[in-house]
Amino acid sequence: MNTRREKDSLGYVEVPAEALYGAQTARAIENFPISGLRANPFLVRALVLIKLAAAKVNGDLGLISSEQSQAIQQAAQEVLHGQHLDQFVVDVFQAGAGVSLHMNTNEVLANRASQILGGNLGEYAQAHPNDHVNYGQSTNDVFPTAMRLSALLALHELYPVLESLTEGLETKAAEFDHILKSGRTHMQDAVPIRLGQEFAAYAVAIRRSKTFIAEASAGLRELGLGGSAVGTGINTHPKYRFAAIDLLAKLTGEPLIAAEDMRYAMQSCAPMASVSGALRTLALEVVRISNDLRLLSSGPNTGFREIDLPGLQPGSSIMPGKVNPVLPELTAMVGFQVCGNDAAVAMAVQAGQLELNVMMPTMAHNVLQSITILSNTLRELDHRCIRGITANEARCAFYAQSTVSLATALNPYIGYAKAAEVVKESIATGRSIIDLVREKGLLTEHQISTILDARAMTEPREKEDA
Template identity: 75%
Template sequence: MSDTRTETDSLGPVEVSAEAFYGAQTARAIANFPISGLKASSFLILALAMIKHAAAEANQSLGLITPEQGSAIRQAAKEIIDGQHHEHFVVDVFQAGAGVSLHMNANEVIANRAGQILGEPLGTYKKIHPNDHVNYGQSTNDVFPTAMRLATLLALEELYPVLNELAASLADKGREFKDVLKAGRTHMQDAVPITLGQEFAAYAVAIQKCHQHIARTAASLRELGLGGSAVGTGLNTHPDYRQRVIEGLGRISGFELTSTEDLRYAMQSNAVMADVSAALRSLALELIRISNDLRLLSSGPNTGFDEIHLPSLQPGSSIMPGKVNPVLAELTAMVAFQVIGNDTATALAVQAGQLELNVMMPTMAHNTLQSVAILTNALRELDHRCIRGIIANRDRCAHYAGSTIALATALNPYIGYAKAAALVKESVATGRSIVALAREKNLLTEEQIAEILDPKSMTEPHARKL
């Protein structure tokens, strides 16, 4: 038996792997684009299959394809939605503009599987044709933007619970560390006291805010141009197709989807992808900041801050015995750097549209979906393997809380800024604490020292008599 079969497309004959569900146009794409070895996100494959399922359902209901054809196409698409046949989606993520290659990959896989269901050998296309039946009333111009948006919605459904759990773990640490006094730091210099719990509670709020921002932005992904066909005019579609296919896709995907008011707009503009990518970038920026804080707070143990202890996950050096590094904080930062790079690529692709179509959609899809995937995986590990196991070094934190020269800030209303500054200079020069110097110089009574220079009182807003 031959290892290949011969198929013919509009350019002529092509040899295709005998067992492949894809066909001639996919085979050409394999030969034309041996670029990265990276294949389409599973969410993009799912989205394409959902669209083909909804289109077959709509077209059958309108009498545009036969019940036999509609049923076979839907069954083949459903199998892909259920996780089968993904190995036949082989087009590189760097491919023909607009995603034509991946779109035809989907049409051919579904056509071949549907034909097989109806008893046809692979590559026959007599009962089910990739273009004439699977793609009836559709164009890459409306299918790929729809798939890209739907895939991002599907992927974000996995990120959201991870963000919720991470924020909850940080908030739990905020409560656990609420009584752990420490020195605040601004400009990497001594500042007034804060609690370790307040620091971690603020990290939780930052993650919650990012989650809300992403979700608000992603809501615009639900507005689709499906049914616009080529250039958004609806050419070769039934008047009722647009409404029916959107309703069907909403039911299949589980999202509340709407048709855009102007189908030409949906072909021309992908600004919503830039918006979502930018929201992911904002999350990445916050993650870099928080991961850097975790590295600083855990630095040492003997020559750094050593205010918290991160879980020990692996040896940190091939030469220095006993060294343990903050590996998940480091990983998080590196993932965030990649997300920022992906956002730059997405932004450049979004602005590169010309006239009736932006052909740079494959790179938008790849970069945005990769960002969601690596954030989901990295933050899950950061939460489970790092944040939940953080331990406070209470003694070290208390030492810094009592040692910070910024305790003198509380003296401003009593002795004035200039005298307080002079006290700080003397503290730095002599190594003596602010409390000891205030006592020695009789600047305050013992009762005032106990009240005014108590680090704990500085961390909580309260009515103080001045």
């Protein structure tokens, strides 16, 4: 490999000759060969947006030259348009606080700006990673800002997926609203319910989860950019903080605000814990729903088989014709991963000391991964599974009439104890609740047709007259 020699505060480092990154990134590559995972694109985007805003504001304030400001902004725009992304090479598990990825960003933009200004890679006379790209900034205020901003950007990918999934479940709720089936509690027979009512409840769960996430994300919009090293704003212009955040708000379309207290925004990562917790809540809901889908479609001959899921691929290497509920299975596994990610975030959020929480790289990685895998998984669950579900109406109707909990409707007329006796006899003999009630003369035929109407049991109603 052809290399160039660069010097940082620790000495000389060999850097690939054509790389846009520099010495500190090269050291990070050597020091952190941990996972092979690179920074989430949303985190890179957020970092570059911050650098673009900083270059613009610092140029306007006369803190760097207009030529340097323009060149850095051009370099940033190139990255935002998809160029040079292969130059962001630091592992997601790296030095605390995200220093390595931050310097990776500074070096890429400085080297590209140098090229734009007619200089050579690695020289930095025209545009320096620290003195110009990073003017008035510190990892300690840039990375917390980028972490929050990247989560906001990534959530815009998740929200439409949740809206579509909600709509898909609501569509099935309407389609299945007429289908009666047995409810089940404790995995035992319960009173009748409509299949559409089950799906309507799933839709509400997803809609509520989206609301929880949106509410939790509000804290991400309060940014400590401008706090510099310890939240005091050292080496920053008094106007820089507010001007840079205002520009970021315009660039992203997010209602961003300057933190009430820059020290708080640097010390506390509670907003990341809140968002991660809301993502975990969504994960718990979709795991629960996916488990229901697996149960309801179990069979085909020895399970519930009240619904059929679209067949997507052969399910066994030895059993011919077997088709498995692969997307609900996938959804559950992704949900488990999101819960694990949340545990990692929680541990990281509580691990800060004094003026800085240095565990931010793992927070950013886990929250962004959770958003990404939930977005991708629920998109596929919606379009490849939910939209294609069909109901086995005859099977559902059989269970609706077979459940011994039909006797629940007898309570207001013959009392709980007498109804329990009917249930016991039904279980022991295999005879239906309706047959036993008729034989024992417990209700008139009119009452049987109304009180033991399974459809009527699925809505509140007044007591029938004797």
